[in-house]
Amino acid sequence: MAVKFAHALGAHVALFTTSPSKREDAMRLGADEVIVSNNPSEFIAHRDSFDFILDTVAVDHDVNAYIELLKLDGTMTQIGAPKGPLAVDALKLMSRRRSFAGSQVGGIAETQEMLDFCGKHSIAADIEIIKIQEIEHAFSRMLKSDVKYRFVIDMASLKE
Incomplete structure (x- = not known):
């Protein structure tokens, strides 16, 4: 759903996956590019290139690898809820004025706004x-x- 929303909002959308077989689905959903996260050369090629990363992963993973992909003043927002705490390297945040944020489900007004947006853009x-x-x-x-x-x-x- 995040890919569909970002695409409808006009963003250039990159989807991260560990599975190259998801490329076709990602493009169908609205991704402009697919980055295979367990391919180190793809990560290096995207270092310092993102304004925003929405992390939906709900298992333990190295968030610092993704933080390094953020531009100066970039933000990564975590919405996936892993079982345990995530280790965030403060130096990776401070060196490029990056931010690491979190978010949960919105209230009634936000949910209605999301549903209205889905209706307007035929998102399901x-x-x-x-x-x-x-x-x-x-x-x-x-x-x-x-x-x-x-x-x-x-x-x-x-x-x-």
């Missing part, structure tokens, strides 16, 4: 509809990281 979530009878299989797929988008249960299947 990519989902996979499943029957309630497939919930165990869906959970198994989730544990194997075999899910691209969100599962949505077809409530009509409750009657089956």
